[in-house]
Amino acid sequence: MPNNNIKEKIQADLQQAKETGQLRTDRIREIVKSAVSQVGSEFKQGSSELRSLVRDAVSAVIENFQEKGSELKDEVTASIEGALEGINTQRHESIAKTQTDIKRLQAQLDGEEEQLQQEVDVILAEIEETGKEKPASTKTAIDSAVNAIKDSEEVGLLKKRYAQLQAQLAIVRANMAARYGGRSMEVQDYLDEAKHWYDKARPQAESVAIQVEQKRSQLEDKLGEAGTSLARKERQIKQTLRELLLTAADLFKEKEPANKERETIHK
Structure with missing residues (x-):
């Protein structure tokens, strides 16, 4: 779909939804999202063409509901949300992949920290064991020191x-x-x-x-x-x-x- 036809496409879909009684805000958002995502995939993220595409998409909705005047807020909000969702589809796929990598690394980090804690616990237990052979006062001091570190x-x-x-x-x-x-x-x-x-x-x-x-x-x-x-x-x-x-x-x-x-x- 050429960029200059996106307004016609959105307005046609809005008209069809109106004729079938489905012209709710969630449907407006989906119409705009679908149209923008189709065209937006051709442009680079953050480009002026993409920003122009969003403006045209929102403008198409405003023109279709302009008779509502000051009560147009919900439709405009839905169109903006749909446009943003449309242009961010690919970016969210990348974010989801990065988040998966982060979870994997976090699990690895948690495992390494747990292993480190187990090693420390073994060392502290061995120190406590050596204290059993010491005088009572020394043993008390060792136990106190170990417990202070543990807690x-x-x-x-x-x-x-x-x-x-x-x-x-x-x-x-x-x-x-x-x-x-x-x-x-x-x-x-x-x-x-x-x-x-x-x-x-x-x-x-x-x-x-x-x-x-x-x-x-x-x-x-x-x-x-x-x-x-x-x-x-x-x-x-x-x-x-x-x-x-x-x-x-x-x-x-x-x-x-x-x-x-x-x-x-x-x-």
Whole structure:
């Protein structure tokens, strides 16, 4: 389809949809997406031709609904979303491939870290074993030193904060994918990744402050809701993902009760 005919193509499809009673915003988005993706594949990403293509596609929708005046917002929004999805189809395929590579490397990194931790545990166990042959006072000092290393609060906190950041980042990526044309499978992958890191960030202790626990429950509910909403309308998906992002940001800024107690003691 030549670039200068995209407006005619979109307007013809819009007219056909109107005649069959299917001219809803989701159908407008699909019409624009299909037309732009067909022509957009011929142009380089970020080129002036591609930007012109998007403008023509959106203009076609505006001209078709201009009698609505100030009530045109939903149709214009749908046309912009469809155009962006159309030009970003190939880019999202590349992003999905890169994300697969990242997951593979992350799994490899997790395995190497686990192996390192096991080696450290063996070394510490051997040091504890040698302490059994020492005087009681020396053995106590060795055991205390080993336990201090095993139970390092700094290491635990770093791991938790890292997992929290990864969970938030995955939710941000899910939002970006949904907003700019990512497929439902891509969005679901990010949600699964967010849940994986969120589970790692959860404290093992049961004595969590009630307010924090309530926010954790809200995040779990939002994660589940976001997953099931992928089968619903696009607007509802995006709204749910935005709420999920805000819920995650609100939860992860909370400090653990132990941290608050230490701050109180220091004061």
